[in-house]
Amino acid sequence: MAGTNAPIECKGSILVLNQYYDDYITVAAFMIMGFVLVGAAVMMSRAIAPRAPGGLKDVAYESGIEPIGEGWNQSHIRYYIFALLFLIFAVEAIFLFPWALQLEYFDSIGMGVFALVEMLVFLVILFLGLIYAIRKGVLKWE
């Protein structure tokens, strides 16, 4: 059975693969179009607009007074904590998507409750972590 079906399946998967690449070529074309659109606008502006670089207009704008120090200052550490938290939740979201997609299938083979409880345990642990972070005051912006 498998032997007779193999060539057809193979052909089918090539077709599917072709469709797959076509779709992503379209996506790439849209993004390239975005690039070309901005590029064309910049070129057009370059043809029309005056060009006289130099002078005070090249100095960073600080509400009219001369800039003090460098533009690249040190910034507050709190941004770092939020970045870490984001990483945790982004990874968690990656776990959630396959589960969300397969829940219907698990339900159809009678394992819906199992799949549900497994993920609820995960969500509850995450939730407790979030509440801990809130209680610790990590998420307060001071």
Place this chain on the structure above:
Amino acid sequence: MNIWLELALTLVVMLVVVLTASLVTIYVELKAGSHMQARIGPYYAGGRWGWAQPLADGAKFLQKEDLAPAKADRPVYRLAPFVVMMSALGIFAVIPLGPDLVGAKLDLGVYFLLAISSFSALGVLMAGWSSANKYSLIGGLRAAAQLIAYEIPLILAVVAVVIQAGTMSLIGIVDAQQATLFTLGGIEVALPFILTGQLVSFFIFMIAAVAELSRIPFDMPIAESELTMGYLTEYTGIRFTMFFLGEYATVVGFSAIAATLYLGGYGAPFLPESMANVAGPAILLLKVSALVFVIIWIRFTWPRLREDQLQSMAWRWLIPISLINIAVIAVFKVAF
């Protein structure tokens, strides 16, 4: 049809649609905003109702000198608007206007949308960092903190939809909203997700979307009364215009995502299947216009949030609520 011809046609049609929609959105924002705040607004450009104001603005910006500060990181500074525009147009590659009217039928459509829409955060951060300006740097950092904070409720709201639809393909999600729920006196009734349990997700999605767009009341990264113009301070001329246009294209894009996920996309009740490709774009446009109007309405109604209020709203309210929302929807999915 030849695939390259088809691709070229799709690109041209979508570009025209997106640019027109963005310009119309800019105009409606100027006009609706002035009516809401009892101002005059555009009146002269184009002769009547000032309809040509966005075009006039564009033509003006085109003639301005393309400046970059002397101390700026120039390649990054120049590339930032490209990134924002690429992200904005990438959204429209997968939005279905009808069962067959779609650029790319990705199986991972929703996931791609989340990825591509957060790509513009990179452009914003590039602009903020490369300008070598303190206002820009603070604006860029605020934007980064805000965009990652609201990315999570956005993702979690979408997870709730994926659970209910059982697919990540956008066409699949629209189909799931056209499936018959029950028959009422012989009439088959299908309802969009917003009426079948996704109301909370919809509100979370819209709040997070407005925040992702950094629009009032979430426009701390720009906050003109304290940061001049935030990460856009140093931008002038055509590069500023491209940021601006990209931002409005993203407004339309996010409205189209919300319309597809929660309001039934190109589908409408009692629409025969044979009409779906013909009437689909008009139906989607109607839903998108309504959502765009709501986003504009919000802008002219609410004051700006403070940075700490903005962060605590995401982390202390939206994320816990959306986690509970996911659990509830999953339980309903298995129970029924």
